[in-house]
Amino acid sequence: MSLSRELRHPIKVVCHRTGLTSHAIRVWERRYGLICCQRTESNRRLYSDEEIEKLRVLKCLTDCGHRISSIASLSFEELYELYKKEHPQPAAHDAVGTGPLLHKTPEQCLACCLEAVKRIEQPLLTELLENARSRYGHRVTLLRVVAPLVHEVGEGWRKGELRVAHEHLATAVVRDFLSHAARSYPKRLNAPELIVSTPAGQTHEIGALLVAAAARDVGWRATYLGPSLPAEEIAACAKQRKARAVALSLVYPNDDPDLPGELSRLRKLLPQDVALLIGGRAAYGYHQALRVPDVRLITDLGALESALEDYTTAKTES
Numbered sequence: 001m002s003l004s005r006e007l008r009h010p011i012k013v014v015c016h017r018t019g020l021t022s023h024a025i026r027v028w029e030r031r032y033g034l035i036c037c038q039r040t041e042s043n044r045r046l047y048s049d050e051e052i053e054k055l056r057v058l059k060c061l062t063d064c065g066h067r068i069s070s071i072a073s074l075s076f077e078e079l080y081e082l083y084k085k086e087h088p089q090p091a092a093h094d095a096v097g098t099g100p101l102l103h104k105t106p107e108q109c110l111a112c113c114l115e116a117v118k119r120i121e122q123p124l125l126t127e128l129l130e131n132a133r134s135r136y137g138h139r140v141t142l143l144r145v146v147a148p149l150v151h152e153v154g155e156g157w158r159k160g161e162l163r164v165a166h167e168h169l170a171t172a173v174v175r176d177f178l179s180h181a182a183r184s185y186p187k188r189l190n191a192p193e194l195i196v197s198t199p200a201g202q203t204h205e206i207g208a209l210l211v212a213a214a215a216r217d218v219g220w221r222a223t224y225l226g227p228s229l230p231a232e233e234i235a236a237c238a239k240q241r242k243a244r245a246v247a248l249s250l251v252y253p254n255d256d257p258d259l260p261g262e263l264s265r266l267r268k269l270l271p272q273d274v275a276l277l278i279g280g281r282a283a284y285g286y287h288q289a290l291r292v293p294d295v296r297l298i299t300d301l302g303a304l305e306s307a308l309e310d311y312t313t314a315k316t317e318s
Helices: 011-018 022-032 049-063 076-086 106-118 121-138 139-160 166-182 204-217 230-239 260-268 284-289 301-317
Strands: 045-046 194-197 219-226 245-249 274-280 294-298
Touching: 011 022, 011 045, 011 049, 011 139, 022 049, 049 076, 076 204, 106 121, 106 139, 121 166, 139 166, 139 204, 139 301, 166 204, 194 204, 194 230, 204 219, 204 245, 204 294, 204 301, 219 245, 230 245, 230 260, 245 301, 260 274, 260 284, 274 284, 274 301, 284 294
Parallel strands: 194 219, 194 245, 245 274, 274 294
Antiparallel strands: none
């Protein structure tokens, strides 16, 4: 797997993704030299996606009975091969018996998922996503399978290459997949909260569901309100929940003349210390038309995670 080596995640995020305590991580680092994190000027420890994934695999293997002292010196590739032996995955088969749809990388899994959507194979698509989560972990599946799948299906529908039924099928399966994953996150009562929705007239909700999932993955609480809500309702919920930020997904239509005004009204209704984020296929055009300086444009899930980590840091240091 190819994961980012950029050092940008605090130890709280590492604990959330791996299931390890900060004490265990520090002990492993001190005794076995596993991770070479760096510290910021404010003395915060930062980790990369690659380091987090290695810790997650190590945690899984020790849960299976392996001694950390015996596996700590293995390379990531060796650890992952050992992990796959401990977690064998049955191959997913297509419905017409033409052979197994095997995948050895997230990109191959994505190709299989797209084929399942085109053939309207709902059980197969569900099996592929669950298989990917077991094989690659939730974060890799979210960033390299689910998010690209949603994008490709959306583009196919927009270009007329896929029918509405294909888009609805993918949305239904991904919604169920993400909803199931949301129940597995631990309750974090003191974590910052993100309100997620789509503004009035924007009925495509799958991007918003991805945003909620990505926020939970970096340790935030996420309240998803569903699609197409007026500014007054979103702002009222943000105030009641004492949210730190609001995120909106803008996909279609991309030329609603009323939407810039709706976004401006929402910004005015929200408290000044509540961030407003917009993202999605249509977000850039609306952001250009909006001309409101304190609305942040989010280009992808990686940019969303960076924004949320910025707000977490700002809150901690204030």
